[in-house]
Amino acid sequence: MTLSIQTTHLQLRYCDTVAVDDVDLDLPGGKIYGLLGRNGAGKTSLLATLAGFRKPTAGTVRIGGEPVFENVRVTTQICLIRDDSGVGDNTDPLSDILAMARMLRPSWDEKYADELMDRFALPRKKTLGSLSRGQRSAFGVLVGLASRAPLTMFDEAHLGMDAPTRQLFLDEVLREYVARPRTFILSTHLIEEQSPIFERVLVLHEGRLLLHEELDELRSRGVSVTGPASIVDDFVFGLTVLGEERLGPTKRAMVYGTLGEDSLRAARAHGLELGPVALQELFIHLTGGLR
Amino acid sequence: MFDDRSPIYRQIAEQIKGDVLRGVLKADEQVMSTTQYAAYYRINPATAAKAFQQLVDERVIYKRRGVGMFVDAGARQRLREQRRERFFTDVLDPMLAEARALDIPVADIVARLQQHSEPGDAR
Structure with a gap:
């Protein structure tokens, strides 16, 4: 089972800070979404609102067509795992937290949870508070995965995990997704590492939705143009230039958008070198560049 | 990858x-x-x-x-035909451009190619 997500003019304000501002989302269920944005862009606030943890200040959220805030029918089908994994109390042994999750979550899979305890090498008898940072994250991820919630969201749930554990995390998300399609949203700063498993990418910037696009579409959006500075300047005139670098007489300009056949021919005729732009670089420039 | x-x-x-x-x-x-x-x-x-x-x-x-x-x-045959057409523009032309920049005479390249091709390869 999967859940779709719709928001209209969604706003979340804390006192005088607007964390989420006029966000319209229409996300079909059954896909893996990547949520990107710089620190303070509003990712955590958006996810908390989608999960029904917070009431929108304005606008609406519908999950599977239903309002989510204080709607138990929907919230039991949603699992949001945060980086500081609020899955239980620090004094609780992991086995107690798992028993609680089994009671609270209708779609909980105990066998899978057991399997993951072994795979992530987590100690059942230890308390949550006694775990290392990476182990706490792994346990949070385990709860999210074993919840088998039709809408499962990981808010930087990988923080503190070592590289092999992060890989295990991504592998499990994919395996689960293939075996039992559900809607996943992963917020992350590890763009190059995690983006290959996304089908679509959402970019938040200063509380607003900057873009929502298929990963591969986005990857093909950036073009770098390299050559003698004056020729590059002429070529990119009128195009959306995200950034420029100069090395002596050579210039590299990053252009956003798809170049037509004519432009490609012109570039070749002028001896300009065209190349792709890495997603992370594209992200940096779309969200204001290096300041 | x-x-x-x-x-x-x-x-x-x-x-x-x-x-x-x-x-x-x-x-x-x-x-x-x-x-x-x-x-x-x-x-x-x-x-x-x-x-x-x-x-x-x-x-x-x-x-x-x-x-x-x-x-x-x-498929293999079709791909071969497509790639053959592209071989000259994608592989050979850039190589010749590089050779020109390095001042390598075409004759030297031809000699090298002949040295490399086995007698059985000539078609």
Whole structure:
């Protein structure tokens, strides 16, 4: 089972800070979404609102067509795992937290949870508070995965995990997704590492939705143009230039958008070198560049 | 495995074409499923599916409903013809441009090529 997500003019304000501002989302269920944005862009606030943890200040959220805030029918089908994994109390042994999750979550899979305890090498008898940072994250991820919630969201749930554990995390998300399609949203700063498993990418910037696009579409959006500075300047005139670098007489300009056949021919005729732009670089420039 | 830039589905399609061209994947041989491919390379299944759809459209592979995907019997030949055309523009022309920049006479290149080609290769 999967859940779709719709928001209209969604706003979340804390006192005088607007964390989420006029966000319209229409996300079909059954896909893996990547949520990107710089620190303070509003990712955590958006996810908390989608999960029904917070009431929108304005606008609406519908999950599977239903309002989510204080709607138990929907919230039991949603699992949001945060980086500081609020899955239980620090004094609780992991086995107690798992028993609680089994009671609270209708779609909980105990066998899978057991399997993951072994795979992530987590100690059942230890308390949550006694775990290392990476182990706490792994346990949070385990709860999210074993919840088998039709809408499962990981808010930087990988923080503190070592590289092999992060890989295990991504592998499990994919395996689960293939075996039992559900809607996943992963917020992350590890763009190059995690983006290959996304089908679509959402970019938040200063509380607003900057873009929502298929990963591969986005990857093909950036073009770098390299050559003698004056020729590059002429070529990119009128195009959306995200950034420029100069090395002596050579210039590299990053252009956003798809170049037509004519432009490609012109570039070749002028001896300009065209190349792709890495997603992370594209992200940096779309969200204001290096300041 | 994948470079971090161009669309992943295109890179997958190119890889499989390369395998067909080199004979690693033979005519009517089954190729990995999209889900196997996705798990193996840690990519979204929809991305893998897009690559396979492109290969079906280009008649490199064909689908057998409920069984899987297989290499089209004529694919290798067709790919060879396409790549032969591109060989001169994509491989030879840049090489000649580089040779010109380095002031290497064409005669030297021809001599080297003759030295490298076995008698049996001459067609």
